Amino acid sequence: MTANSKHHFSIGVRIASGFLIAIMLMLALTYVSLNHMEQANARLKNIVQKNNVKTEMAQIMQKALRERALSMHIMAVLTDDFLKDEEYQRFNALGGEYTRAREKLENLAVSPEERKVFSRIIELTRAAQPEVQKVIEMGLHGSDPGIFDQIRNESMPKQRLISEQVDALIRLQQSQAAAAIKEAETSSASARKTMLLLGGVASLLTLVIAIFVGKRASKHAQALEHQALYDDLTGLPNRTLFQDRLKQTITHSQREGLTFAIMLMDLDRFKEVNDTLGHNVGDLLLQEVSQRLLKTVRNSDTVARLGGDEFVILLENPSEAYIQKIAQKILEALDHPFSLDQDVVDINASMGIALYPEHGNDAVTLTQRADVAMYAAKHDNCGFLLYSESQEQSSRAHLTFKSELRQAIENDELVLYFQPKIDHTTARIMGVEALVRWQHPKRGFLPPDQFILTAEQTGLMQSLTHWVLEKALLQCAALHKAGIFINVAVNLSARNLHDKQLPANIARLLDKTNVEPSYLVLEITESAMMADQASALVILNQLDKMDVTLAIDDFGTGFSSLAYLSKLPVDEIKIDKSFVMEMMSDKQALVIVKSTIDLGHNLGLKVVAEGVETLEAWHALTEWGCDCAQGYLMSKPLSAADLMRWINESSWAEGISANSMKNLA
Numbered sequence: 026m027t028a029n030s031k032h033h034f035s036i037g038v039r040i041a042s043g044f045l046i047a048i049m050l051m052l053a054l055t056y057v058s059l060n061h062m063e064q065a066n067a068r069l070k071n072i073v074q075k076n077n078v079k080t081e082m083a084q085i086m087q088k089a090l091r092e093r094a095l096s097m098h099i100m101a102v103l104t105d106d107f108l109k110d111e112e113y114q115r116f117n118a119l120g121g122e123y124t125r126a127r128e129k130l131e132n133l134a135v136s137p138e139e140r141k142v143f144s145r146i147i148e149l150t151r152a153a154q155p156e157v158q159k160v161i162e163m164g165l166h167g168s169d170p171g172i173f174d175q176i177r178n179e180s181m182p183k184q185r186l187i188s189e190q191v192d193a194l195i196r197l198q199q200s201q202a203a204a205a206i207k208e209a210e211t212s213s214a215s216a217r218k219t220m221l222l223l224g225g226v227a228s229l230l231t232l233v234i235a236i237f238v239g240k241r242a243s244k245h246a247q248a249l250e251h252q253a254l255y256d257d258l259t260g261l262p263n264r265t266l267f268q269d270r271l272k273q274t275i276t277h278s279q280r281e282g283l284t285f286a287i288m289l290m291d292l293d294r295f296k297e298v299n300d301t302l303g304h305n306v307g308d309l310l311l312q313e314v315s316q317r318l319l320k321t322v323r324n325s326d327t328v329a330r331l332g333g334d335e336f337v338i339l340l341e342n343p344s345e346a347y348i349q350k351i352a353q354k355i356l357e358a359l360d361h362p363f364s365l366d367q368d369v370v371d372i373n374a375s376m377g378i379a380l381y382p383e384h385g386n387d388a389v390t391l392t393q394r395a396d397v398a399m400y401a402a403k404h405d406n407c408g409f410l411l412y413s414e415s416q417e418q419s420s421r422a423h424l425t426f427k428s429e430l431r432q433a434i435e436n437d438e439l440v441l442y443f444q445p446k447i448d449h450t451t452a453r454i455m456g457v458e459a460l461v462r463w464q465h466p467k468r469g470f471l472p473p474d475q476f477i478l479t480a481e482q483t484g485l486m487q488s489l490t491h492w493v494l495e496k497a498l499l500q501c502a503a504l505h506k507a508g509i510f511i512n513v514a515v516n517l518s519a520r521n522l523h524d525k526q527l528p529a530n531i532a533r534l535l536d537k538t539n540v541e542p543s544y545l546v547l548e549i550t551e552s553a554m555m556a557d558q559a560s561a562l563v564i565l566n567q568l569d570k571m572d573v574t575l576a577i578d579d580f581g582t583g584f585s586s587l588a589y590l591s592k593l594p595v596d597e598i599k600i601d602k603s604f605v606m607e608m609m610s611d612k613q614a615l616v617i618v619k620s621t622i623d624l625g626h627n628l629g630l631k632v633v634a635e636g637v638e639t640l641e642a643w644h645a646l647t648e649w650g651c652d653c654a655q656g657y658l659m660s661k662p663l664s665a666a667d668l669m670r671w672i673n674e675s676s677w678a679e680g681i682s683a684n685s686m687k688n689l690a
């Protein structure tokens with residue numbers, strides 16, 4: 026499980042737990058509230074039931090008392106014995122009813138107040154009993170006129186006292202019922218409060234969780250949107266967002282009648298930095314380039330990364346002067362060396378500019394045209410170019426040429442030529458320089474100046490150099506096998522000096538071809554050595570340790586500081602042919618050649634003169650102590666077969682190997 030998915034899992038667990046707690050709270054709330062209400066209802070029901078029974082009993086007692094009082098009066102006025110007896114029976118029955126009701130009341134759970142009233146009723150009933158008995162007997166046995174007095178003065182007052190107590194009992198029960206109802210109301214109010222409180226807590230919790238989930242979801246959606254529209258590495262808008270902005274800008278510019286420019290840019294040596302210094306350094310370079318671009322443009326301009334080392338800048342409503350100014354500023358900003366990790370890198374950029382609506386009024390056309398202009402700028406090595414129709418053809422041709430060159434390297438369409446190098450002391454061949462040509466299927470035989478630049482610009486230099494090294498070492502091995510122990514020189518490009526794998530590759534090839542390292546000369550132009558000194562020095566030191574010979578090519582054409590050159594681990598300098606070819610007619614060239622020979626010797630270096638076309642030049646160089654010469658005087662570059670013939674026939678190769686031809690045959 027990745028850290029990210031672990032994080033998502035733990036958030037998921039937290040959210041689920043939150044919801045679970047909220048649900049549990051809701052359930053607990055429902056249970057507690059229902060239970061509470063059920064209990065309150067049961068209590069109320071019980072109280073009401075009991076109260077109803079008690080009230081009914083008390084009313085029965087009250088009624089029985091009233092009926093018995095009436096019955097006493099009836100018995101007093103009845104004359105018929107039979108009726109009297111009947112009334113007496115009714116009187117007794119009412120007494121029974123009264124007693125049963127009272128006993129039933131007594132058996133019910135009664136409160137202390139009720140018990141008190143009961144005791145009073147029992148007491149009063151007992152006290153009234155003799156009077157009542159007396160009245161009954163007077164009523165049953167004849168018509169005593171004193172009976173009414175007896176009823177009015179003795180019996181009724183006592184009966185009223187009892188009745189008052191029964192009334193008190195009824196009131197008591199009523200007040201108790203009211204209290205019970207109140208209690209039930211209070212209890213249900215508190216249940217309601219509890220419910221509200223718990224409900225509130227649960228709702229709050231659910232709300233908090235909902236807010237949390239909502240926030241996380243919107244953050245996640247924002248992160249996804251950012252990921253979809255912005256480049257991870259540089260934080261710049263990516264191709265999708267750029268296309269969108271471009272379309273919006275077109276619509277806006279159409280409506281308002283405005284113009285805009287898109288500037289497509291790629292880094293000239295990015296692939297090489299990536300391949301040789303590693304992806305980390307490549308990434309750092311892209312980040313630094315983005316920062317420099319952002320610092321150069323206005324806030325309202327858009328800088329996007331389309332992928333790889335390709336950037337685009339959208340300038341809204343710019344003047345032509347502004348476009349030029351920005352393009353210039355960008356190139357200047359990128360011109361300063363980049364300090365990345367432990368490497369210092371120099372890069373160049375090429376920019377193609379297309380204008381709306383002049384060069385196109387839709388996104389596809391504008392981008393394509395900026396692309397064409399960018400390739401033209403790259404080809405002309407001029408930094409930036411505005412689109413023009415004439416670039417279309419050369420851009421297409423350039424792309425075709427590039428893919429043809431790649432195929433040529435893979436399909437062995439390249440050919441190596443060799444130009445002899447002659448030792449001034451012995452006037453005999455001591456080495457050859459390997460020079461590449463391309464046998465193009467349609468264009469014919471192409472010299473290196475027609476494709477080396479393309480190889481450098483398109484990242485093909487590494488494979489081209491590998492091809493040349495392998496073929497040159499194989500040829501050198503063949504010569505050695507034939508007893509011709511001369512060295513072979515191979516040209517390295519500035520690009521090769523950034524290839525950290527180069528020393529190891531060369532060691533592998535030397536091993537494979539069985540050529541001693543001291544027989545390999547690597548020629549590096551002065552400008553290539555100066556291009557990225559720190560990184561070049563690392564590679565040169567490694568090559569020096571391998572015991573291969575290092576030569577500075579085209580010496581005198583650059584502006585190298587002598588102090589720096591003296592620190593380089595080189596063994597040889599080659600004076601550029603432009604000076605050598607001119608030296609017999611141009612005094613300044615002569616001075617340069619002579620002083621370069623002296624300088625080289627003072628630094629302990631071997632000096633080679635190239636471009637020796639005349640015997641006069643040869644003798645002059647011999648006189649000045651030049652170590653070695655190369656030029657048309659001795660031989661033009663030759664195919665491998667012609668070289669063998671030349672070695673066999675030329676006086677410059679006389680005695681070099683007595684049995685060379687025999688061995689080669």
Ligand SMILES: Nc1nc2c(ncn2[C@@H]2O[C@@H]3COP(=O)(O)O[C@H]4[C@@H](O)[C@H](n5cnc6c(=O)[nH]c(N)nc65)O[C@@H]4COP(=O)(O)O[C@H]3[C@H]2O)c(=O)[nH]1
Nearest residue numbers: 460461472473474493516517518636637638655656657662
């Ligand atoms: N006018 C005149 N020219 C002479 C004379 N002697 C030699 N040359 C020419 O001078 C060039 C010497 O090679 P370079 O300075 O390394 O200059 C080379 C080198 O920089 C580059 N090049 C050739 N092969 C390779 C290669 O395999 N790799 C790399 N990186 N560059 C190469 O192409 C350049 C041109 O090569 P080439 O056309 O073969 O041209 C060769 C050679 O034909 C002379 O007496 N008079």
